[in-house]
Amino acid sequence: MKDAFGLPQSLLVLGGTSEIALATARRLVARRARTVWLAGRPSPALEEAAGSLRALGADVRTVAFDALDPESHETALGKVFAEGDIDLVLLAFGVPGDQAHDERDPVRAVRVAQTNYTGAVSAGLVAARALQAQGHGSLVVLSSVAGERPRRADFIYGSSKAGLDAFAHGLGDALHGTGVHVMVVRPGTVRTARTAGRAAAPLDTTPGAVAAAIELGLRRRSETVWVPGLLRPVMSALRHAPRSLYRRLPL
Template sequence: MKDAFGIPQSLLVLGGTSEIALATARRLITRRTRAVWLAGRPTPALEEAAERLRGLGAEVRTVAFDALDPESHEAVLGKVFAEGDIDMVLMAFGVLGDQAVDEKEPVAAARVAQTNYTGAVSSGLVCARALQTQGHGSLVVLSSVAGERARRSNFIYGSSKAGLDAFAQGLGDALHGTGAHVMVVRPGFVRTRMTAHLPQVPLSTTPEAVAEAIELGLRRRSETVWVPGALRMVMSALRHTPRAVFRRLPL
């Protein structure tokens, strides 16, 4: 169960090598979290991440999980929940893709959508049902401000995040009153290995800042978290910008 401040004692991470997810796990372990499951494709990186978290004092196990294999999600995730209640599920897997390449290769574009959206729909529903059965717990979904309005420069990635965001919001409505809770996190540009090749942009953030915002959101039992918070107003303005004007913006 979560403690009196809303901090989970047990954490399941879907996307166990995500820099944002690991920053969040580290932060929560320094608070109250003691049991962590890192779910991802079996790789040395996953095992190394688990070992680093063990060094912080948590009991950490790895789970073989593939977002692109939805037929396995019920069995794989069901085994985790069968071992005991999970206070928080952090859905952190996803790929950025390469817009220029993906526009020319529809199969590659579909893979971005399958990873970021359909994989999340499948695993999200499995976890939501388990949390509802428990009667408590939070599903934290890493969305993106890119999903607020598709931009020419990354509309494939942005559209996949738009789908994920809408799904997570609807799932939160479906779980309302059950004891389970969905929190959608919308970071802006996060400085990670995945974005290292891209130019810096205003209001960029870090995995540690996102982790801090997630902790605060858990304490407040928020439904939506923007990182940084100023992006709420920025994206609201962009969302309502006339399309003829929006097309001329350097986005």
């Protein structure tokens, strides 16, 4: 069960090697979370992530999970919930793709969509049903500001996140009043090992900052969280900009 401050004591991370997810798990472990499940494809990286959290005093277990195999999601998540209640499910898997290459290779483009959207729809529905059955818990979905209005430079990734964002908000409406809380997190560009060496983007952020925003959102039972918060008015303006103007912006 959640503690007196509304923070989880047990969590399941779907995307167990995600830098944002691990920053969030570290933060929650420091706040009394004791049981952590890391779900992902079996790999040295997944075991290394588990070890880093065990070193902080958490009881950490791993479970095999593949976003691209929705038929296995019921079984994989079922193993976790069979061991006891889960206070928080963090849906943190996804791939950025490579826009320039993916435009020329529809199979690669579809893989991005299947991972970021259809895989997330499957896992999100399975997790939501399990949370609803236990009568409490939060589902936190890592969306992206890229889904607010996809850009020419990343419309394949952006469209997949737009679909995920719409799905997660609809799921939150469907679960309203059931005891299950759904929170959508919309970070801007996140500086990670994957983006090392790239020029800084306007209003970019870090895994630690996203983790802090997630913690605050859980305390407040927020439904949508922007990271950084200034992105909310900025994206509101961009979302309503005329298309002819939007095309000319250096985005």
